[in-house]
Amino acid sequence: MRDTIRFALNGRPLAVDGVPSHTTLLQWLRADGLTATKEGCAEGDCGACTVLLGTPADGTLDWRAVNACLVLLPQVDGRAVVTAEGLAAADGTPHPVQSALAEAHATQCGYCSPGFTMALAALAQRPERDDTAILDAIAGNLCRCTGYRPIVEAARNLPQVDAPAADASLAARLSEWSSEGLAYSAGAGRFLAPVTLAEALRLRAAHPDAWVWAGGTDLGLRVTKRLEVPGTVLFLGRVAELRGLRESAEGLEIGAAVPYADALAALTDLAPAVGDLVRRIGAAQVRNMGTLAGNIATASPIGDSLPPLIALGATIDLASPAGRRTVAAEDFVTGYRQTVLRSDELIVAIRIPRPAPGTRVAAYKIAKRIDQDISTVSAAFALRVEAGRVTAMRVAFGGVAARPLRATVTEAVLLGKPWTADTVAAAKAAVAADISPMSDFRGSADYRRLVAANLLDRLYLETTESTAPARLEAL
Ligand SMILES: Cc1cc2nc3c(=O)[nH]c(=O)nc-3n(C[C@H](O)[C@H](O)[C@H](O)COP(=O)(O)OP(=O)(O)OC[C@H]3O[C@@H](n4cnc5c(N)ncnc54)[C@H](O)[C@@H]3O)c2cc1C
Ligand code: FES
Ligand code: FES
Known part of the structure; x- marks a missing residue:
């Protein structure tokens, strides 16, 4: 494994060592004199630190906007970075x-x-x-x-613009660097970036205390806000086996290192409502780095991905040096920020079965704003109605208990019943038995109970001929 960070900055190849491994790209840029990239919040919310990150793909570079405050410097190894200083042409012509x-x-x-x-x-x-x-x-x-x-x-008014030019030899060098493993250390910190799953699992077992780092959009805040210093970081973004996305007649398999942005089209194709929901996770900069696997492993009660995954009957593939196992999405989180993951295990992939024909999938996120906001309550439903009766129904909620959960009592009330307002009223009454919300600054327990139940009304209105508006903007 290589021990020096190599990347391209504004078209210039660089080698860096001696910088603590938990240094963010933003901190490093500003210390290097590139102060156009600003620190506003240091938590991915304000975008003042946005830079372009180019990842080698198919002989070229795939450029994305990312928040430099949440990217560790060693994470850009084998990639290209363009800051505001590097946008104008060499002769000074503005971009x-x-x-x-x-x-x-x-x-x-x-x-x-x-x-x-x-x-x-x-x-x-x-x-x-x-x-x-x-x-x-x-x-x-x-x-x-x-x-x-x-x-x-x-x-x-923007014209279509070519990607920032990277000369062919630089692109080839980046591609070569990004296919090599990295074992970077400086001071007490270490950043390990394996390129194969076998190596990642070996390192996971050898370093049980390592921070397993996918996109870093959750973990980054521990560094920038809680000022924690990771001893060892195990970065998964370079592991080839975790970067695949496979679509088939049966469904979708999303590798653990695939960022939301890359999975969005396939998720939208599988279930448009899930695509709409994913589009509301953070903003583009967050979705360009953050992963479904990271969202699941974080096990936040208000994480957005588990309710739809539970409703769709998704499963999660785990691997360790001892072998593999598969866990149903609803069984993965066992309590407040607790999961079934063992200290030598990694999430390898998420498998989402294609909904059976005639299934109506809905995913609702209730937050104070449409963009860049965390859920107060979320719900996902997979409903099939045949000859007027509910023949299949999976219900999942987020934000209403210590963990995202499947609402089995509510499901039982609905199954086999006519899909009518009376049945929905009975199901709404049953929701309270499934959930145990708490009060916090996002909403009271009573508010959450009311909203969770009312989302069944919304599903009913959206799936029937009712003329009542299901959404405020329709009024
Ligand atoms: C500004 C901002 C807005 C956000 N908005 C939302 C939002 O709207 N909705 C929402 O749900 N979340 C939101 N988040 C949280 C975050 O973006 C998501 O949870 C994201 O999916 C985390 O993925 P990641 O790859 O960045 O995880 P990381 O930060 O890399 O890791 C998160 C956790 O998962 C573990 N982990 C990661 N991959 C694996 C693996 N393969 N195996 C085992 N463990 C693993 C890590 O060890 C860590 O504990 C937001 C974050 C920010 C900064
Ligand atoms: S400093 Fe605000 S998003 Fe990075
Ligand atoms: S805050 Fe900078 S122009 Fe608005």
Whole structure:
């Protein structure tokens, strides 16, 4: 394994060592004098630290906007980074995004502007340019002085732009570096990036205290907010076997290191409601790094992915040096932030069966905002109604107990019954037996009980001929 970090910064190949392994990319950039990349929140919320990260793929670089505050410096090994300083052409000609922002008078302060510029530079390389794509691209960037309108206008005027140029020899070198394992250490910290599953499992068993790092969008906050210093980080992003995504007639298999952004199209194809929900996990910068496996392993009671996975009957593949096992999604989390994972195990993949024909899948996230917000309550349903009767129903909730759960009492009330308002009323009354919500700053226990039950009404309204509006915006 190589012991020096190698990457490209604004087109320049670099080798770095001697920097503590838990240093974030943002900290390193600013210490290196590249201060256009700002620190606003250091927790992935404001986008002031947005940079472009290029990952070698099929002989070229796949560029994504990411939050530099949540990326560890060794994580960029074998990749290319472009900051706001590197956007303009070598002769000083501004990048088309910079011109569009200037022409629309869309910059006011120097704090959020570099982040918006980089988020739009990622958008500019993509063909989609409708308002949904624009708002998606900048949902992870906060402007504190209400400059959004001209920023959106600038985005509407953007031409399609080529990806930042990387000369062929640099792209080839990055590809070579990214296929090598990395064992980087500086001071007391160590960053291990194996490239095969066998090696990852061996390292997992050898370092039971290691922080298993996928996208780092949860773990990063332990470093930047709680100021914890990991001894050993085991990074999974380079493990080839964990990066696959397989679609078949039976369903979908998503490798544990596949970021949300790469799984989104397949999830939308499998169940559009799940795609819509995933689009509301964090913002683009978070979805470009964060993984389903990380969300599941975090075992947060308000994590968004487990309710739909439970409703769809998904299973989770685990592996250790001793072998493999498969766990149903509803059995994976055993209590508040506790899971069945053993200290020598890794999540390898998530398997989601394709819903049977005629199944209606719904996934609801109730939060204070549409974008970039954490759920107060979430629910997912997989319902099949044949000849007016409920022939299959799986119900799952998040945010209403110490863990995301399957609501078996509610399911039992619905199964075999006519799909009518009376049946739904009976099921709503049963929800209280399945859940045990608590009060916190997001909502009271009573509010959560009411919302969880009312989401059954929403499902009923959306699946019947009822003319009552199921959503506020329809009023
Ligand atoms: C700004 C922001 C917004 C967010 N918004 C949302 C949101 O709307 N909804 C939501 O649910 N979450 C949200 N999150 C939380 C986070 O993005 C998700 O939980 C994400 O899916 C975590 O994935 P990751 O790959 O980044 O995990 P990491 O941070 O890398 O790891 C998380 C945990 O999973 C473990 N882990 C990771 N991979 C494996 C594996 N293969 N085997 C065993 N253990 C593993 C790690 O050890 C760690 O304990 C947000 C986070 C941020 C910073
Ligand atoms: S500093 Fe706010 S998202 Fe990184
Ligand atoms: S222009 Fe920077 S906060 Fe609005």
